[in-house]
Amino acid sequence: MSLSIKTGAQADRTFVITLRGEVDYTTAQQFREEVSALLAAGEFKVLVVDLKEVSFLDSTGVGTLVVASRICADFGVRMLLRDVNPFIARLFSVLGVSDVLGVPAPAGVVAQRRLPGQVVPGQAAIQPV
DSSP states (O other), rough: EEEEEEEEEETOOOOEEEEEEETTTTTHHHHHHHHHHHHOOOOOEEEEEEEEEEOOOOOHHHHHHHHHHHHHHHHEEEEESSSHHHHHHHHHHTTOOOOOHHHOOOOOOOOOOOOEEEEEESSOOOOOO
16 A cells, blocks of 8 residues: 655645545555645645545545645645545545535535434434534
């Protein structure tokens, strides 16, 4: 399992991280470290994460993207995902993180959004914190 990360600045204070390979339990730390280093430098307003060459994304990878998006927002940086393949877009939709990550659900897929206390047949209700 491997992940390669390519980074580069673009005009208008935009930075691009291109991921290639598998974003999973064993490789997500590389992505976290890259985002942390970029945010520490603090010289951009938009972070684009290019997923075109991501071949596998597990729950740790999805969680890492969600957390990165929230941390970027805390730093005043807008994180955008680019070139999300249909399978990954569907995964985001099924997991209910499409809105958080700004990725529209693919045609024919209804985004899963559960509210606190909402019961979905066969699943436990989400309890408010």
